[in-house]
Amino acid sequence: MTTDNSSPTGAAAGTADTGAGTEPGTGAATSTGTGAGPDRGADGSAAPIVELRGAGKAYGNVRALHGVSLAVRPGRVTCVLGDNGAGKSTLIKIVSGLHQHTEGELLVDGEPVRFGSPREALDRGIATVYQDLATVPLMPVWRNFFLGSEMTRGPWPVRRLDIARMKRTADEELRNMGIVLDDLEQPIGTLSGGQRQSVAIARAVYFGARVLILDEPTAALGVKQSGVVLKYIAAARDRGLGVIFITHNPHHAYMVGDHFSVLRLGTMELSASRSEVGLEELTNHMAGGAELAALKHELAQVRGVDVEGLPEEADLRAPVTSGAGAPAPSVPTAPPGGKDS
């Protein structure tokens, strides 16, 4: 993935590669219990690169996230679904180093870590493509592509940006991902949402990410552009990256996902691999299925409310985690139970 870019002594490229040199297969240092918590079914193929165990985060009195367990494996797409305010953003902020968790554990290659800054996470090969894309709108595309990891040449007092090489590399990398831009000098703010998203993904892949976190990459996009972005997610997966795909669109998630976790009000409502859950069920969970099912009987007595389409409680059979990841065989029947533990 990081092809031949470090041939002339690029100091910047060197730093960019520090955490990246480890190829996906080398996440080997995991003798510690990978068999614990969320290790389910078909996913258990390779050791997880990043793992959350009962992790949570409280902002003062407000508990934004509680008891979340998640494993990210190379070449797998882990989808995190949830409505607004479910804690998705908090989850990725913990993994990407913007915030620190206040309970549970975050493990990278099996060892517990606590990131002080996004730079530390990047150095461990965890790259995040944020909802706002972490681009600087008025800066040219190529400067955005290399921002924070610029290529330079020359000795210190006259060390300067290697502009020609950066432009060439950015152009190559974007083409490899199937993105064709005619003018890399144009401010990135003039690109469309899908194009910017694609640049951000290409950028993360180029800088040797082992884990790619995508924060609602399709949220603001049209149908066709969403398809383009999903294609890049699949491309990143096929390159052996572990992908965390945050979304509130179960259809998008089901197209590329290998494992699905649904967050609700800061806790995990569902954690299931692809073989254990169908699209319809996933959609129901996303739509607040468990709560709706409980409401169904009440609603049925109200004239004018069509409850035919709503799922019965018995339909929601997929394993549901509560708290520290102990798999519960059936659904929590009452809504408060889902919220509190």
Next chain:
Amino acid sequence: MIPVSQATAPAASDSPPASPAAPKDGRTSERSLARRVLARPEIGALIAAISVYVFFFAVASPFREASSLANVLYESSVMGIMALPVALLMIGGEFDLSAGVAVTTSALTASILSFQLSLNVWTGVIVALVVALAVGAFNGYLLVRTGLPSFLITLGSFLILQGANLAVTKIFTGNVATDSISDMQGFDQAKKVFASEIGIGGVDVKITVFYWLVFAAAATWLLLRTRFGNWIFATGGNEESARAVGVPVTFTKIALFMGVGAGAWFVGMHILFSFNTVQSGEGVGNEFLYIIAAVIGGCLLTGGYGSAIGPVIGAFIFGMVSQGIVYANWNPDWFKAFLGVMLLLAALVNLWVRRQATRR
């Protein structure tokens, strides 16, 4: 004029190698040359500078002489040297209200210290540099630690310095001005470095003019050709994004404030060694002139956009107006009014230019 054509030329010549063979998807057609020239931050200021020059050339005959141009350039350079770091800071998303009095502070430090302790003036010069950098570091550190707006923090340090300048000077001299240091050891040497004149074609040009242009070239290089320059744009353009991709935002901001300190030190030394003595109440209000020069030069007040050539042109406009009014025998009181009109026009032109630039 020249810098603009130089700056756009590489962009035009760099892209062809990649494009001819490459397939185009037709949606991101290359912007026309005219539009790319218009996208330069300093183009509005350049047009304004040419207009102002033509205007005074026409109405004030003494303005046409070479010695007048030397005067205009000198006036511009003293302000322009400070406008450069202030502009970089502004591109980095902050501004510094203490810049004007910091000039006086560093001049006073060097002057009082050398005189009171009868030291070689170079000792005072070095200590003044340390003090000026410390003021900048203080501003920057406080800013990144507290997250308060730079307006508040530097307004505070502006008042502190303004008061301290007057009070400390009175303690030592009993007066509002410092004692003359012209007979002190090392003075002549320092004057040669900071405040000499160089004759070109029979016209004496102050050395600050050359420093100004050299610093401007260095600042341009720093901004466009180094990692640090990239960080400045990113920090001012979108601080959160910059931090998220690993740009050392804290370092960048503190360094930029210290850059303003270094500029204040240099101008302070020039003032000290050209007048031998320093008026402790000077410098108040100059911070706005620096900011105005940067804004007229196309720097965005909110950060993330601008150039180092822009404030050079902005300072040149300032110099032309302040001297041109004198040469035209007008009441100099009109100067500030003229400057205000220039500022508003520049802000409007910049707004329009930026819309053109970012439109597809």
